[in-house]
Amino acid sequence: MEISLAPEIIFHMGHFPITNSLLMTLIVSGIIIIASIVLRRNLTLVPKGFQNIVEYVVEAFLGLIDSVTQNKEQTKKFFPFVVTIFIFVILSNWIELVPGLGTVGINEVKDGHTILVPFIRSASADLNVTLAIALISVFTAQFMGIAAIGLARYSGKFFVNPFRKPYFIGTFVGILEIISEGAKIISFSFRLFGNIFAGEVLLIVMLNLVPYLVPVPFLLLELFVGFVQALVFAMLTLVFFKMAVTAHDH
Amino acid sequence: MELLNNLGINGSLLLAQLINFGILLFVLYKFAFGPVLKMLEDRTKKIEKGLKDAEASHKKLAEISEKESAVLVEARVQAQEIIKKAEDMAVTQAQSIVLTAREQTEKMLAVAQKQIEQEKEKILTEVKLEVAGLVVMATEKIIHEKLDSTKDKELISQIIK
Numbered sequence: 001m002e003i004s005l006a007p008e009i010i011f012h013m014g015h016f017p018i019t020n021s022l023l024m025t026l027i028v029s030g031i032i033i034i035a036s037i038v039l040r041r042n043l044t045l046v047p048k049g050f051q052n053i054v055e056y057v058v059e060a061f062l063g064l065i066d067s068v069t070q071n072k073e074q075t076k077k078f079f080p081f082v083v084t085i086f087i088f089v090i091l092s093n094w095i096e097l098v099p100g101l102g103t104v105g106i107n108e109v110k111d112g113h114t115i116l117v118p119f120i121r122s123a124s125a126d127l128n129v130t131l132a133i134a135l136i137s138v139f140t141a142q143f144m145g146i147a148a149i150g151l152a153r154y155s156g157k158f159f160v161n162p163f164r165k166p167y168f169i170g171t172f173v174g175i176l177e178i179i180s181e182g183a184k185i186i187s188f189s190f191r192l193f194g195n196i197f198a199g200e201v202l203l204i205v206m207l208n209l210v211p212y213l214v215p216v217p218f219l220l221l222e223l224f225v226g227f228v229q230a231l232v233f234a235m236l237t238l239v240f241f242k243m244a245v246t247a248h249d250h
Numbered sequence: 251m252e253l254l255n256n257l258g259i260n261g262s263l264l265l266a267q268l269i270n271f272g273i274l275l276f277v278l279y280k281f282a283f284g285p286v287l288k289m290l291e292d293r294t295k296k297i298e299k300g301l302k303d304a305e306a307s308h309k310k311l312a313e314i315s316e317k318e319s320a321v322l323v324e325a326r327v328q329a330q331e332i333i334k335k336a337e338d339m340a341v342t343q344a345q346s347i348v349l350t351a352r353e354q355t356e357k358m359l360a361v362a363q364k365q366i367e368q369e370k371e372k373i374l375t376e377v378k379l380e381v382a383g384l385v386v387m388a389t390e391k392i393i394h395e396k397l398d399s400t401k402d403k404e405l406i407s408q409i410i411k
Contacts, residue, residue: 004258005256005257005258006255006256006257006258007258007263015262016262016266017260017262017263019263022263022266022267025267025270026270029270029273029274032274032277032278033274033277033278033281035282036277036278036281036282037281039281039282039285039286040281040282040285043285043286043289045289045292045293045296051286054282054286055286055289055290058283058286058287058290059290062287062290076287079283079287080275080278080279080283081275083278083283084271084274084275084278084279084283087278088271088274126258126263126267127257127258127259128258128259128260128263128264128266128267129267131259131264131267132264132267132268132270132271133267133271135268136268136271136272136275
């Protein structure tokens with residue numbers, strides 16, 4: 001049993017490494033895209049089947065986002081980001097529940113002994129993925145802030161003149177704000193990565209210790225954790241968006 | 251860089267994931283959220299319109315039934331008026347008919363009486379004439395002698411009277 005913090009490379013395409021988590025990301029994206037195209041084709045005013053489920057989720061999120069923004073316009077603007085993040089993250093998290101985790105793969109010789117390179121690895125158990133979403137989330141928040149209240153006022157949050165009230169305290173708070181934006185990226189990416197990676201390790205260990213029955217409660221736990229982490233990611237993104245577009249008064 | 255390497259962060263992979271998520275965002279926005287949100291909005295509008303229409307038709311129905319009852323009341327009043335008029339007319343007509351009938355009978359009675367009177371008179375005169383002739387004949391027979399016809403007549407008429 002070999003557990004690697006980094007995603008395992010299955011093969012190289014030229015110089016580009018194809019890792020198992022990249023493969024999973026592509027599969028998840030493919031599923032989402034196909035589902036959305038199917039949905040688009042069968043969209044009717046009287047909902048049926050799949051459309052019902054989607055509408056239920058969409059309406060739940062609309063209500064949730066509305067309750068945070070208290071503004072229809074902002075809700076419309078934030079909605080695609082928040083829900084895309086939620087859907088992508090929750091599916092990426094749930095890959096670890098697919099049977100074959102940590103068992104199905106190819107054997108490779110490395111440093112003198114053979115190790116198993118599994119095909120299945122949660123996309124969220126790869127820092128590249130979580131970091132990418134975190135970067136998109138935080139940078140989009142900056143752009144939204146600039147678009148909503150203007151570059152001068154938005155940057156006024158970070159750069160405060162030390163010779164005006166409240167003098168150096170204000171400047172210091174501004175610097176803290178800059179640091180906190182960077183910290184957001186780190187906390188976003190490491191929270192999701194840590195949770196899902198730990199869950200994956202837990203599942204693999206359980207599977208190796210007691211193959212039958214015992215892993216089931218852990219699977220359920222991971223189902224829950226995957227949902228909560230996706231919700232946390234989406235909600236934090238939403239809150240940061242809202243904070244960015246709200247004018248900062250000094 | 252060592253730390254990033256140990257964590258498995260790889261520039262090209264990160265870029266790939268960024269682009270991947272960007273595409274996903276775009277596709278979902280274009281194919282799923284836009285249409286679904288629009289559909290939800292359309293449906294909300296449609297339901298609102300339906301409710302409004304239903305309310306309007308309810309109002310109209312109430313109005314119509316109100317109008318209907320008003321019309322009914324008016325019709326009843328009119329009908330009663332017509333009946334009353336007809337009754338009045340019938341009464342007056344009956345009276346006039348009775349009146350004319352009485353008049354006519356009276357007239358007819360009068361005419362009849364007159365005729366009777368005339369007849370009586372005529373008969374009387376005829377009788378008188380006949381009687382006179384008869385008396386003339388009788389007296390002629392009795393006296394066998396004919397007086398002057400005019401004188402005779404005078405005499406007879408004096409006698410009869």
